Amino acid sequence: MNEFLFSDFAEVSTEDWKNQILKDLKGNPWDKVTWETEEGFKIEPFYRKEDITDLPRVYKRTNGWLVTETITSESELTDLPKKGADAVVLVGNGQTGKPSGLKITSSGDLERLAGLTGNLPLVVSLGNQTAGFSESLKKLSSSHNIVLGDFDPYGSALKDGELGIEENTIGKTFSSLAGTKGFAGIGVHSYYLRDAGASIGQELSYSLSWGVDYLNRHLDAGVAIEDAAANIWFWMGIGSDYFTEIAKFRAFRILWTEILNAYKPGLGESIPALIVARTSNFQFTAYDPHVNMLRGTTAAMSAVMGGADFVSVLPFDSEYSTQQELGKRIARNSQLLLRYESYLDKVEDPAAGSYYLEVLTKKLAESAWAKFQGLEKDGGFGEALKKGSIQKDIADRADKKRNALATKKEILLGTNQYPLPSERHPELVSSLQETSKLKTTENKSAYTRLVPVRLSYEFDKWRNLTDAHVAAGKKLPKIFLLTIGDLTMRKARAGFSSNFLGCLGYEIVDNIGFTSVKEGVAKAKEQGCEIVVLCSSDEEYATYLPEFAAEMKSQLANSWKLLAGYPKDLISQAESLGIDDFIHMKRNIVEFMEKAQTKWIGK
Numbered sequence: 296m297n298e299f300l301f302s303d304f305a306e307v308s309t310e311d312w313k314n315q316i317l318k319d320l321k322g323n324p325w326d327k328v329t330w331e332t333e334e335g336f337k338i339e340p341f342y343r344k345e346d347i348t349d350l351p352r353v354y355k356r357t358n359g360w361l362v363t364e365t366i367t368s369e370s371e372l373t374d375l376p377k378k379g380a381d382a383v384v385l386v387g388n389g390q391t392g393k394p395s396g397l398k399i400t401s402s403g404d405l406e407r408l409a410g411l412t413g414n415l416p417l418v419v420s421l422g423n424q425t426a427g428f429s430e431s432l433k434k435l436s437s438s439h440n441i442v443l444g445d446f447d448p449y450g451s452a453l454k455d456g457e458l459g460i461e462e463n464t465i466g467k468t469f470s471s472l473a474g475t476k477g478f479a480g481i482g483v484h485s486y487y488l489r490d491a492g493a494s495i496g497q498e499l500s501y502s503l504s505w506g507v508d509y510l511n512r513h514l515d516a517g518v519a520i521e522d523a524a525a526n527i528w529f530w531m532g533i534g535s536d537y538f539t540e541i542a543k544f545r546a547f548r549i550l551w552t553e554i555l556n557a558y559k560p561g562l563g564e565s566i567p568a569l570i571v572a573r574t575s576n577f578q579f580t581a582y583d584p585h586v587n588m589l590r591g592t593t594a595a596m597s598a599v600m601g602g603a604d605f606v607s608v609l610p611f612d613s614e615y616s617t618q619q620e621l622g623k624r625i626a627r628n629s630q631l632l633l634r635y636e637s638y639l640d641k642v643e644d645p646a647a648g649s650y651y652l653e654v655l656t657k658k659l660a661e662s663a664w665a666k667f668q669g670l671e672k673d674g675g676f677g678e679a680l681k682k683g684s685i686q687k688d689i690a691d692r693a694d695k696k697r698n699a700l701a702t703k704k705e706i707l708l709g710t711n712q713y714p715l716p717s718e719r720h721p722e723l724v725s726s727l728q729e730t731s732k733l734k735t736t737e738n739k740s741a742y743t744r745l746v747p748v749r750l751s752y753e754f755d756k757w758r759n760l761t762d763a764h765v766a767a768g769k770k771l772p773k774i775f776l777l778t779i780g781d782l783t784m785r786k787a788r789a790g791f792s793s794n795f796l797g798c799l800g801y802e803i804v805d806n807i808g809f810t811s812v813k814e815g816v817a818k819a820k821e822q823g824c825e826i827v828v829l830c831s832s833d834e835e836y837a838t839y840l841p842e843f844a845a846e847m848k849s850q851l852a853n854s855w856k857l858l859a860g861y862p863k864d865l866i867s868q869a870e871s872l873g874i875d876d877f878i879h880m881k882r883n884i885v886e887f888m889e890k891a892q893t894k895w896i897g898k
Contacts, residue, residue: 309343316340332539333692334496334662342650350653352644353548354567355602359640361416362630363571363607364623367395371623372411379627382416382441382605385409389424399424402431409435416441418482418530418571418605423451423459425480426468436477443528443571445482446472449505449680453487456740466516469509473518473526479569481509481527489532489575490747492693495543496659500666501685502529503550504676510558511675520558524566531603532575533594538655540594541646544570544601546660550667572603576747579609581723581755583709587611592629599633600645606630614726614749683743693748700750701885710751711884714758714797721766723759731756754798757888760896761800772801772895775824777815778808779839784832788859792828795878799891801826812839816846819854825895826855828878833862840865844872855894 313325320327328340361381366372375383385408388396399405399421405428409417417439421428425446436442446468451459460468472480485502493501506527513523529547533540547570552563574594579587591608598606608629610622633639646652670679679685699705706712730748738744749755765771774796778785785808793803804822809815812829819827829836829843836858847856858869861879869877876887 309345312341312343332496332659333494334659336658336662338655338658342654344650346650347653347657350647351549353545353602353647354552354564355548355643356567356569356604358643359634360599360603360630361605362627362634363418363605364627365607367397369397369408369411372408375415376413378624379631380415382418383412384418384420384607385412386420387422387424389422399428402428405431406435409439412439414438414440416443416605418443418445420445422446423448426471429472429480432472432480433475433478436475440477442478443482443569444472444478444480445484445530446480447482447484449508449676450482450484450487452680452742453484453686453745456738456742456744458742466512469513469523469526470516470518473513473522476525479526479528482571483509483527483529486530486532486573486575487745487747488689489534490577491689491745492577492696492748492750493532493689494692495534495536495539496662496666497689497692498532499543499547499550499659499663500670501676502531502547503554503663503667504670504679506551507554507671508676510554520555520562521566524555524558524562528569528571530571530573532577533572533598533606534575535578535590535594537593537597538652539659540597541601541652542655542659544572544598544603545644545646545652545656546663548602549656550660550664570603571605571607572598572601573607574609576609576613577750578707579611579613579749580707580709580751581614581720581726581749582718582751582758583713583715584612584614586708587613588625588629591626592632595630596633596639599630599639602644615720615722680742686743686745689745696750697753698883701753701883702881703884707751710754711798713794714800716797716800716803718800719762719765720759721762723755724763727752727756727759753885754888757885757892758798758800760892764896772799772826773822773824774799774801774803774826774828775815775819775822776803776805776828776830777812777819777843778806778830779810779812779815780831780835782808784835785830788830789828791880792830792857792859792878795882795884795887796826796828798884799888801895812842813846816843816850820850824851824854826857826891827851828857828859830859833860833865836860836862836865836869840869840872840874844874848873855891 329337331337362379363382363384364375364380365384367386386396387399397408419432422445425444432442432444448458448460448465469481483502483505485498488498488501509527510523548568551568555563574591588611595606595608608626610619610626612619612622639645700707700711703711730752734746776789776792778789789805831839855875857876857878858874859878861877
């Protein structure tokens with residue numbers, strides 16, 4: 296059989312496809328089905344062969360990936376291969392900043408712990424101590440096949456504010472770690488950028504410049520370019536933007552190949568980038584944490600399809616405890632499903648040939664390359680780090696994301712959309728206190744530190760006051776939805792109000808509707824509610840508002856009066872009648888939470 300599948304069918308042109316989509320849009324503009332990335336370029340709803348003629352090969356060392364387990368206590372080292380782990384991250388206690396972490400103070404400690412892993416490939420996280428263990432690490436590469444050390448002075452500067460080493464000795468230290476087959480000692484921690492809120496494009500362009508700076512330091516120390524390329528690996532973050540994350544890893548491989556080839560033709564193909572991918576804390580949520588199982592799984596799919604060599608998924612409950620056996624098991628098993636049920640390890644480049652992903656890869660690569668060239672023109676990654684421009688760029692982007700979350704331009708399930716008001720996590724307070732301390736500690740270091748604060752932090756901070764209030768045995772504030780008038784509008788606004796106010800964790804009393812405002816307020820009084828929300832249509836508010844204000848003053852004088860919606864023509868009247876606030880799409884939820892908690896719970 297020599298005919299192609301579907302060869303009997305007439306070809307459908309791009310114009311025909313577009314016309315059909317416009318027909319299905321029923322008068323809505325084409326922009327309705329396009330979207331704009333954080334990097335500012337537009338993506339169409341579909342692409343075809345004609346949209347991309349040059350499909351660059353994505354070079355990788357081997358097919359598949361290694362399911363990677365992060366270990367911070369010796370008890371976790373039992374039977375790792377049987378549990379489904381292919382590789383191990385050993386985290387020294389000097390790296391965590393917490394009591395957790397492995398005690399690695401001598402070569403004997405390292406070799407003993409490595410022996411407990413069953414000779415699995417290792418990532419040994421010792422940071423600035425890496426050089427002191429260079430001989431042991433190189434020795435382990437013969438029995439563990441791949442051993443990675445994570446010496447990264449720029450990473451230390453971003454994390455702690457200091458390089459952790461004299462700058463004029465960086466090249467010499469790089470040299471001492473280079474030249475051993477199976478061992479790479481220099482890890483570029485670009486996941487630090489993602490945990491602090493960097494966009495995909497920022498991580499991509501900055502990690503390229505970071506890597507080039509380290510290549511040049513190797514060469515300045517007399518290391519051969521082949522050994523320099525083999526000594527650098529990349530520890531990248533994975534967010535929840537599924538398709539763009541796939542494109543990011545592919546674009547990085549393509550661009551790093553081009554960079555190495557600029558140093559020596561063919562080098563990029565012979566020594567492809569080695570990538571360890573780790574899910575980012577930034578978009579993992581503390582409330583409704585089981586959604587993190589989905590986030591972790593889709594993030595792992597992105598990394599695998601994009602071409603990561605090692606993939607590490609955070610436990611879904613990582614905000615609550617250092618011992619998350621269930622969370623770690625699910626994190627491993629989600630990857631095993633991708634391997635044994637989806638066979639994603641059988642294909643060299645699973646995303647190749649998808650015109651949508653190829654175009655997205657190309658556009659992301661072009662955007663990142665332009666930013667990378669600008670960095671190099673201005674002196675490279677190290678200079679930008681000293682000036683603080685990278686840190687500021689990332690902080691600005693994180694602030695935009697937080698504002699988008701607070702105004703629901705960005706959705707985070709369980710946090711600002713479909714929260715579970717009855718969910719309680721009083722134990723979260725220690726994590727919140729640590730983050731607050733990190734945010735408020737004055738930076739007196741040589742370098743501006745990045746502050747790794749998850750996207751949902753402000754929501755969690757205010758929400759957790761309710762949990763502490765309940766844990767102390769105090770009365771939970773009640774919210775009463777006074778639904779009246781037009782059936783469609785009162786139901787819609789009651790639903791919106793439940794979603795909006797559910798972020799507080801208060802008790803919400805919904806109702807099927809009342810025939811009069813007086814009846815509704817009387818019911819709210821009977822229920823002992825501190826907050827009453829009038830839910831109706833804009834047109835009917837003109838009639839209901841005066842009565843609502845009067846009845847509340849008479850029956851519930853100390854309770855809040857809220858209006859669901861923002862009827863512009865009635866705002867002045869509503870405020871003069873004593874309406875305390877308006878619940879609507881443009882209202883900043885975090886600001887409202889602060890106002891409500893200060894009033895009803897207390898700071």
